[in-house]
Amino acid sequence: xxxxxxxxxxxxxxxxxxxxxxxxxxxxxxxxxxxxxxxxxxxxxxxxxxxxxxxxxxxxxxxxxxxxxxxxxxxxxxxxxxxxxxxxxxxxxxxxxxxxxxxxxxxxxxxxxxxxxxxxxxxxxxxxxxxxxxxxxxxxxxxxxxxxxxxxxxxxxxxxxxxxxxxxxxxxxxxxxxxxxxxxxxxxxxxxxxxxxxxxxxxxxxxxxxxxxxxxxxxxxxxxxxxxxxxxxxxxxxxxxxxxxxxxxxxxxxx
Numbered sequence: 001x002x003x004x005x006x007x008x009x010x011x012x013x014x015x016x017x018x019x020x021x022x023x024x025x026x027x028x029x030x031x032x033x034x035x036x037x038x039x040x041x042x043x044x045x046x047x048x049x050x051x052x053x054x055x056x057x058x059x060x061x062x063x064x065x066x067x068x069x070x071x072x073x074x075x076x077x078x079x080x081x082x083x084x085x086x087x088x089x090x091x092x093x094x095x096x097x098x099x100x101x102x103x104x105x106x107x108x109x110x111x112x113x114x115x116x117x118x119x120x121x122x123x124x125x126x127x128x129x130x131x132x133x134x135x136x137x138x139x140x141x142x143x144x145x146x147x148x149x150x151x152x153x154x155x156x157x158x159x160x161x162x163x164x165x166x167x168x169x170x171x172x173x174x175x176x177x178x179x180x181x182x183x184x185x186x187x188x189x190x191x192x193x194x195x196x197x198x199x200x201x202x203x204x205x206x207x208x209x210x211x212x213x214x215x216x217x218x219x220x221x222x223x224x225x226x227x228x229x230x231x232x233x234x235x236x237x238x239x240x241x242x243x244x245x246x247x248x249x250x251x252x253x254x255x
Contacts, residue, residue, distance in 0.1 A: 018106045019114050026118035030084065039079040039183070040126055045133060048072045051193050052137045059195060062224070069134040069141070070219035071192035076126040077152060078212050081119050081159035083183045089115070089167035090175035099255045108254070116160055123156060143222035147229050151222070154237035155215040161244020162211070168252030191216040211240040 013021075030036050051057060052065040059067035092098050101111055131139075166175050188194060190212035196204050207213050218233030 013105075015107075015110060019110050019117070022106060022111060022114035023117040023121070026115055027121045030080075030088070030118055030122050033084075033088070036084045036088070039084050040076065040122060041129065044072050044076045044079065044126070044130060047075070047193060048130060048133060049137070052134075057194055058198075063138060063140075065134055065137045065139045066141075066224050067195070067220065068193060069130070069139050070223045071216040072130055072134075073127060073152075073219055074155065074190075074212055074215040075187060075192045076130060077123055077155045077215065078159050078186065079183065080122050080126065081156045082163040083179045084163075085115065085119055085160060086163035086167045086179040087176050089164060090170065090172040090179075093167060093254065094172035096255065112164070116156075119156060119160060123152070127152070141223040142226035144228050147222045147227070148219060150234065151215060151218045151230070151237065154234060154241055155211065158211045158215075158237050158240035158244055161241060161246070161248050164248040164252060165244060168248060168254075186210065186212040191220075209236060211237055214240075 030040075048065075048068055051068050055064070057064075089098070098111075106114075163179070166178060170178065186192070189199070189207055190210055191207070192212065196207055196213060196217070199207060208217070214233040214236035218230040218237070221227040221230045221233070
């Protein structure tokens with residue numbers, strides 16, 4: 001029997017093609033899920049429009065949309081990289097999907113890479129949509145685009161690590177409840193729509209160390225105040241990214 005008997009030739013596809021295919025699948029699953037769309041698109045959009053149009057929270061001098069847009073962009077990153085990814089991965093783990101995929105030719109690290117790439121694709125769509133809406137509401141951003149990109153990437157890494165850590169260590173139901181609870185708490189206390197200076201001084205110092213507060217504050221410093229590079233906020237996000245991804249890699253259970 002000649003070597004060319006079987007067409008196509010049996011065997012695993014090239015690694016790059018496998019990651020690309022898995023990324024496309026993960027992205028479609030994210031965008032087709034109604035609960036995911038509620039978290040990643042509808043809630044951030046409604047918050048941006050509502051709080052920009054109605055004077056509910058005192059956001060200080062200037063237009064409300066200039067203060068709110070950076071915080072809503074940070075919320076969009078958290079909703080996708082942390083809340084949505086934690087819930088989806090937690091239930092995939094419960095139903096044995098991760099266990100089966102882990103036994104496929106696709107390496108486990110490549111599966112996590114595909115999940116991260118799907119998160120990034122979704123975030124690009126979120127940022128584009130929210131930016132268009134913000135411009136329609138009168139937003140006038142400033143600052144260094146590279147600093148914004150760096151903040152978003154580090155924020156994604158930090159929240160992805162924390163989301164995977166939660167999904168890989170807790171039961172799916174606990175992950176569902178915990179991820180949604182964290183989302184609500186950080187929405188209120190993370191500097192997204194309520195300025196941190198509205199909280200007592202002792203509380204401010206603690207809240208300022210949270211990844212959502214660092215991302216919101218960093219984006220606000222650049223886009224609203226024109227800062228070149230918010231090193232302090234970048235440092236906080238980098239620490240959370242290292243700790244979150246390191247802990248997820250160490251403690252994640254596939255079944």
